[in-house]
Amino acid sequence: MSRTSRLISVLAAPTSPSLSTSDPQAPAVAVLPVTAAAAARAEAIAERLGVACLDPEQADAPDELLLVRVDNRIELRPPCSWGLPDFHIDYLSGALGHRLRQGVHAAPMLARACGVRGRSCPHILDLTAGLGRDGMLLASLGCQVTLVERQPLVGLLLEDALLRAAQALPWVRERVELIVTDALESSDLPVCEVAYLDPMFPARDKTAQVKKEMQLFHRLVGRDSDSDRLLERARGLAHQRIVVKRPRKAPFLANRPPSGSITGKTTRYDIYPVT
Structure with missing residues (x-):
């Protein structure tokens, strides 16, 4: 092309880049579809990154760094302990x-x-x-x-x-x-x-x-x-x-x-x- x-x-x-963050106490990474309609895309992302794909009912999981499929975009949701807002x-x-x-x-x-x-x-x-x-x-x-x-x-x-x-x-x-x-x-x-x-x-x-x-x-x-x-x-x-x-x-x-x-x-x- x-x-x-x-x-x-x-x-x-x-050689695949490391998925880990620079934080030595970094939480696990997971993908979360906010709605059932976003589940297929979320599962594809999780498979690509080699991480878990959560059920939408786990939206309040406090100890994981979440990739969240919201509406038409992907957001990063930090753990509650980080005290930081969602990011895209x-x-x-x-x-x-x-x-x-x-x-x-x-x-x-x-x-x-x-x-x-x-x-x-x-x-x-x-x-x-x-x-x-x-x-x-x-x-x-x-x-x-x-x-x-x-x-x-x-x-x-x-x-x-x-x-x-x-x-x-x-x-x-x-x-x-x-x-x-x-x-x-x-x-x-x-x-x-x-x-x-x-x-x-x-x-x-x-x-x-x-x-x-x-x-x-x-x-x-x-x-x-x-x-x-x-x-x-x-x-x-x-x-x-x-x-x-x-x-x-x-x-x-x-x-x-x-x-x-x-x-x-x-x-x-x-x-x-x-x-």
Whole structure:
């Protein structure tokens, strides 16, 4: 299938990424269909992840990390002891949804760092997809974007969000590919023009809701303690540049100074040309 007509895909890793979270006392993972109508889809998800599928009557199970099929989306329901709200990824509402529909006016610093200018839209390989927000912004500008995520639970939430977004934003199916694998281990990643890295770092947003969202995300994926190795891995995959997103005052990744940086009030994009 040609890249311009590529559907969203989730590819199995050569060796399956670990389903465990970064929390050493993490609870068991299970899938829960809220209604009987969602049972078939829930069972398919549970089989894919190799976890239990609960009966809808077990909706109040307090000690499990639940993937819940609600209406037309998948939510992550943390254990009651975590004190965190249910979580899902959404590209159609709020400020992000507005920016994605704007397209050409979205994320000027990000676009400049990745070399997006006019009709010049490089293929972006996002090796730390996470919530997929930057990748989606780049795709809205016209870039082909390959999202790589190694945490299977996050990968499932990403896939669900992309499929929902594609119903309202036709370009998602044309430009976005999702691969669930460990970028440090996989030998099947595509060569690209720009490799993009956004290693996990403590959230600096001031609103309580964002902090709770990132608390849950930290529990799932940790802080990317091996992110220094990704910089070297990216050199073998990009043939124009590597872009690393960092908090404005954070140290350089792997202590390697970039050739240049684009700096905003809270965020810095470090640029490493590939020679």
